[in-house]
Structures are given as structure tokens and as C-alpha cells.
Amino acid sequence: MNIRNVKILGTGEYVPATTLTDLEMDExxxxxxGWSRRTTDVQSRHFAAPGERAAVMGARAAEAALEAASLALEDVDCLVCASGTRQQALPCTAVFIQEAMQAGQSGIPxxxxDATCLSFLTALDVMSSLVAVGRYRRVLIVSAEIASVGLDWTHKESAALFGDGAAAAVIGPADEAGPSRILAASLRTYSAGAAFSEIRAGGTLRHPDGPTPAAAQDYRFAMNGPAIFKMASxxxxxxxxxLLTASDTTMAAIQAVVPHQGSALAMRLLERKLGIAREQLVYITPTRGNTIAASIPMGLHAAIGSGRVKRGDRVLLLGTAAGLTLGGVVLDY
Structure with missing residues (x-):
């Protein structure tokens, strides 16, 4: 096992005040x-208000995570934004989160x-490795997503699924004799599925002044749900x-499985294919929808806050992302 003596010190969440119910989505x-609830199982989701910025959402979630860890921002020596959407192309969103936390002169890196829906999980994997070797002591990981602005409303199944929000976690070194540690992590990408989930514009390939001009539709999210489901299945x-073998554990030994809340269909796939019991699954889709990279830390935060996950419990973080990428982390919380 590639055990890392790193633990999650605190988690936090922020959701916009505006909610859209399933009936409002139907309209x-x-x-x-009843169509959207039957199709997605999302009963309500939060949407950012006009002008609400992802970085400010992320800052509020980060502040909540720091409070839960009994730390201040100056106790952190690295800030990572782990999101599938960006506030703007340049500079990166982490810069604006630092600014929104009134730390513009702090020098904190x-x-x-960005690994789309698995950005948080990827950041946890990468940054916990750096904490384990002493490069950083405490790292603040923030996922802040505004999916609503990029939805293709003509693609009803995906438009009905997504929500906005932010979640954060602070990680730091764990006592070797303590209950908390990261047991194993894995990421695998199969680029044969790259076209199944994409936003084609916003980079150098399709640009208003480029050789391949971007149409309005190229800036909107496009997803081939059946193809993703087939490949992931x-x-x-x-x-x-x-992953379980690498962590020397079994699914039965996992107290909580926190998946990326991709869709109700994806949740049923996990239960059926992986033998996950209903009581193990942390399922927040009905009240959050798919919040892209924020969905895993939101689920973890909800499980900790409700007492479903207690210090020392074994937790599996798991999901798929555009790419097509699979990712998982096994940890003792």
C-alpha cells in the first residue's frame, strides 16, 4: 500500500441562495x-445569481473549511482550486479565490x-503526496462550480441535472499512530471517450479570431450520456x-462511498456493478444535482456533518470525469 500520513482537517460548503425546483425546471x-425528477432524481438545485462569481463562492466554502479545522488562512501554505469550470481563461481561479479571501498580498501559492468532475479527487491525490513528503504542510483545496451558465437547454436530460455550488477541504499531516491516513489512490484516463463530454470552445482550437471559428453552441456543455454510461459500466x-486491492481492503469494510454525483443512472450503476449497499452510498443528487468537481467534497462534507462519517472511518471517494477518466481514493478519515 502507498500509505500517506495525511488527513482531512476540515471541510466546508457554500451554495447560492437561488434554488430551482424540479417543477420549475420542467417549466x-x-x-x-414530473419529467425532470423522473429523469434525473434532482428535486432541487442551486443556481448562482447573475453576477455571482465562482471565486467568491469558493472563498466562502474555504472559510467554512478553515473554521472547521480551527485554522486561519495564514496557517495554510498552498491554495489549490480544483474545478472543472473556470471563472475566466487567465489567470487561474485560485488567484481570484485568494483575492476574495482578502489575502491578495499574502504570497500564498x-x-x-483541472480534471473536470474529478478535479477535487485529483488535487487530493497530488497535494496529499506533496504534504506527505514535506513540500507543503497544510493545503486548502477548493472546488467552485457555476455549471448553469454553460448549459445547453436544448439537451434537456443534461440541463435538468446540473447545479452550482462550492466545497472545500483543508489537508495536513497526520500522526502515524492516529486513525487518519490515505491508503491508496488511482486515476486512469481513456481518451477514446474524450468526445463524450466536452465544451469545444474557450481554448486555442475554436476561437472567434482563430482558423476554426467558434459558434455559440461550442461554448456550451455537450454530453453523450449513453456512451459515457456504456464505457464506465x-x-x-x-x-x-x-483500487480496493491496492488499499488492502474490501467494499464491505468501507463505511461510506462518496461518489461523483454524475446522475441517478450512474448511482444505480455503482450500486449494481460494484456491490455497494444503499446504506454505504452518500447520495446528495436530489438536493444538489451534479455540481461537477464540487460534488465529491460536497458529499464528503454532508457525510461528516451528519455524523455518517466519523474520525477513523474508512471512506471511498470514486467517480468518472470527462476524458474519459476514472478516479478513486481510499482513506481513513
């Missing part, structure tokens, strides 16, 4: 009442790690089995 999509069982 917006021009569908009969701030940068982004084939790959996830072996991936999860190998």
Missing part, C-alpha cells in the same frame, strides 16, 4: 410536470488543478476492484 424545459468494476 423552463417545456416538459410535463495559488494554482488550479465496462471499466469501473475492474478499476474499483484493483
Amino acid at each position: 423552463r424545459l417545456g416538459m410535463p410536470p 495559488a494554482f488550479d488543478i 465496462r471499466l469501473l468494476p475492474d478499476f474499483a476492484r484493483e
Whole structure:
């Protein structure tokens, strides 16, 4: 096992004040009442208000995580934004989160790690390794997502699924004799599925002044849900089995599975294919929807806050992302 003596010191969450219920979503999509709930299992989700910035959302979640850890920002020596969406192309969103935390003169290193829906999990993997070797002592990881501005409202199934919000976690060194540690982590990317989930514009390939001009639709999120489901269904069982073997554990020994809340269909896939019991699964889709990279730390925060996850409990963080990427972390909280 590649054990790292690193633990989660505190978590926090922020959700916008505006909510959109399933019936309001049905009306917006021009569908009969009950359609979006049957299709996605999302009963309500939060949407950022016009002008609400992702960095400010992230700052509020970060402040809550620091408070839970009984720390201040000056106790942290690195700030990472782990999001699948960006506030703007340049500079990275972490810079604006630092600014929103009134720390613009602090010098705390701030940068982004982007693996779309698995950005938080990837940042946890990378930054815990750096904490374990002593490069950083305490790291603040923030996922802040505004999905609502990029939705393609003509693609009703995906538009009905997403929500906005932010979540954060502070990580730091753990006592070798204590109950908390990271047991194993794994990421695998299969670029054969790259076109299944994408926003084509915003980079150098499609640009208003480029050789391949961007149309308005290229700036909106496009997803081939059935293709993602088919590919993930084939790959996830072996991936999860190998991750559990690497951590010298079994699914039955896991107290809580915190998945990326991709869709209700994805949750059923996890239960059926991986043998996850309903009581193990942390399921926040009905009240949050798919909040991209924020969904895993939101689920973890909810599980800790409700007492479902207690210090020393074994937890599996698991999901898929655009790429197509699979990721997982096994930890003792």
C-alpha cells in the first residue's frame, strides 16, 4: 500500500441562495410536470445569481473549511482550486479565490488543478503526496462550480441535472499512530471517450479570431450520456476492484462511498456493478444535482456533518470525469 500520513482537517460548503425546483425546471424545459425528477432524481438545485462569481463562492466554502479545522488562512501554505469550470481563461481561479479571501498580498501559492468532475479527487491525490513528503504542510483545496451558465437547454436530460455550488477541504499531516491516513489512490484516463463530454470552445482550437471559428453552441456543455454510461459500466468494476486491492481492503469494510454525483443512472450503476449497499452510498443528487468537481467534497462534507462519517472511518471517494477518466481514493478519515 502507498500509505500517506495525511488527513482531512476540515471541510466546508457554500451554495447560492437561488434554488430551482424540479417543477420549475420542467417549466423552463417545456416538459410535463414530473419529467425532470423522473429523469434525473434532482428535486432541487442551486443556481448562482447573475453576477455571482465562482471565486467568491469558493472563498466562502474555504472559510467554512478553515473554521472547521480551527485554522486561519495564514496557517495554510498552498491554495489549490480544483474545478472543472473556470471563472475566466487567465489567470487561474485560485488567484481570484485568494483575492476574495482578502489575502491578495499574502504570497500564498495559488494554482488550479483541472480534471473536470474529478478535479477535487485529483488535487487530493497530488497535494496529499506533496504534504506527505514535506513540500507543503497544510493545503486548502477548493472546488467552485457555476455549471448553469454553460448549459445547453436544448439537451434537456443534461440541463435538468446540473447545479452550482462550492466545497472545500483543508489537508495536513497526520500522526502515524492516529486513525487518519490515505491508503491508496488511482486515476486512469481513456481518451477514446474524450468526445463524450466536452465544451469545444474557450481554448486555442475554436476561437472567434482563430482558423476554426467558434459558434455559440461550442461554448456550451455537450454530453453523450449513453456512451459515457456504456464505457464506465465496462471499466469501473475492474478499476474499483484493483483500487480496493491496492488499499488492502474490501467494499464491505468501507463505511461510506462518496461518489461523483454524475446522475441517478450512474448511482444505480455503482450500486449494481460494484456491490455497494444503499446504506454505504452518500447520495446528495436530489438536493444538489451534479455540481461537477464540487460534488465529491460536497458529499464528503454532508457525510461528516451528519455524523455518517466519523474520525477513523474508512471512506471511498470514486467517480468518472470527462476524458474519459476514472478516479478513486481510499482513506481513513
